[in-house]
Amino acid sequence: MSQPTLKLNIPSGQAIASLKLINPVKFGPAVLKGLMGPPISHVTTLGRETSRSPSLSFFIEHSSGRRLVWDLGIRKDWQNYAPVIANYIPTRNYSIEAEKSVVEILEEGGIEGRSIEAVIWSHWHWDHIGDPSTFPATTDLIVGPGFKNAFLPAAPQNLQSPLQESDWAGRNLREISFTGPDTLKIGRFPALDYFRDGSFYLLDSPGHAIGHLCGLVRTTTSPDTFVLLGGDICHHGSIFRPSSRLPLPESIIPNPIIPQSDAPFCPGHAFEELQRERGMDPHGPILKPEFGYDIPLALNTIGKLQEIDCEEDVLVIIAHDKFACEQVDHFPTSLNAWKDKGWGKSLRWAFLKDFESYWRAKGVVDGEALDSR
Numbered sequence: 001m002s003q004p005t006l007k008l009n010i011p012s013g014q015a016i017a018s019l020k021l022i023n024p025v026k027f028g029p030a031v032l033k034g035l036m037g038p039p040i041s042h043v044t045t046l047g048r049e050t051s052r053s054p055s056l057s058f059f060i061e062h063s064s065g066r067r068l069v070w071d072l073g074i075r076k077d078w079q080n081y082a083p084v085i086a087n088y089i090p091t092r093n094y095s096i097e098a099e100k101s102v103v104e105i106l107e108e109g110g111i112e113g114r115s116i117e118a119v120i121w122s123h124w125h126w127d128h129i130g131d132p133s134t135f136p137a138t139t140d141l142i143v144g145p146g147f148k149n150a151f152l153p154a155a156p157q158n159l160q161s162p163l164q165e166s167d168w169a170g171r172n173l174r175e176i177s178f179t180g181p182d183t184l185k186i187g188r189f190p191a192l193d194y195f196r197d198g199s200f201y202l203l204d205s206p207g208h209a210i211g212h213l214c215g216l217v218r219t220t221t222s223p224d225t226f227v228l229l230g231g232d233i234c235h236h237g238s239i240f241r242p243s244s245r246l247p248l249p250e251s252i253i254p255n256p257i258i259p260q261s262d263a264p265f266c267p268g269h270a271f272e273e274l275q276r277e278r279g280m281d282p283h284g285p286i287l288k289p290e291f292g293y294d295i296p297l298a299l300n301t302i303g304k305l306q307e308i309d310c311e312e313d314v315l316v317i318i319a320h321d322k323f324a325c326e327q328v329d330h331f332p333t334s335l336n337a338w339k340d341k342g343w344g345k346s347l348r349w350a351f352l353k354d355f356e357s358y359w360r361a362k363g364v365v366d367g368e369a370l371d372s373r
Contacts, residue, residue: 013198026052072130122231144211207298230318237351323350
């Protein structure tokens with residue numbers, strides 16, 4: 001039986017004018033080892049080895065006309081990252097497909113780079129920071145708590161830094177603090193009301209990286225609906241689902257393994273065995289994070305996320321969610337009507353597709369062949 005939902009203490013407010021998803025890059029394969037665990041038999045990568053994950057960005061427009069961009073993905077000329085990152089990327093054997101920068105995608109859609117008030121980095125990792133220098137100096141760069149102390153000075157002054165001074169040279173580098181009088185709580189997350197009207201909140205979500213931020217966007221009112229921009233609060237849906245507040249259903253429709261099937265997916269004994277044989281909570285997530293700055297702190301933050309994730313009026317989109325990337329509308333189309341379009345329901349258990357090899361080995365799925373995801 002699921003635990004009752006918590007009061008999230010979200011003040012009333014107005015909806016954001018527009019939230020739009022941008023996918024500037026695909027890269028992979030997403031190998032589980034070193035990122036998340038415990039291991040799952042028959043599964044070494046999320047989906048097939050040819051599968052590629054996005055690193056999602058978002059365009060946020062306020063009713064006043066003020067505009068923000070959330071994350072920038074991977075810069076298309078990744079060889080020009082700070083030396084330690086440019087040298088590191090080839091060791092991962094990734095295939096990286098990044099043909100256009102976020103600002104190029106925006107401008108092709110009629111949004112001028114000079115109109116962007118700020119770029120917000122969910123965190124400083126290379127697959128999220130893109131190239132802020134492609135935006136004019138009038139665009140601020142917003143980072144989370146502790147960033148300046150940890151990363152300034154950057155390359156070339158500090159050649160061991162994963163970042164470059166050019167990322168913020170000549171622009172306002174704004175570090176968010178959650179200790180002032182304007183701080184409030186959304187669920188158990190310390191939060192700041194960016195536009196001061198309840199349309200967009202920054203959430204303090206540490207653990208995966210120093211200064212990690214999430215965003216909470218109010219997409220409609222009457223009823224209130226929200227999209228939570230998760231960044232890398234975790235790398236995969238199986239790290240925060242299922243949970244005591246959002247149990248795995250006995251029967252899942254639409255079928256996440258064979259979406260074209262009218263038959264439900266019933267994980268049953270296979271899920272119970274999966275959790276038991278790896279010493280995992282039979283009512284908890286399938287995987288745990290194994291990569292990050294502070295894993296215990298990351299797990300605590302994931303617990304806060306689970307208290308929000310169980311709400312039907314909140315759609316959680318983490319940065320590398322390829323199923324969200326495949327199913328929802330992309331820029332220049334808005335995400336605001338996500339609930340009416342049924343994306344919350346169709347995406348909630350879609351991540352189970354990534355473990356198709358396991359489900360087939362256990363006899364839960366048979367017949368139709370695996371697709372390319």
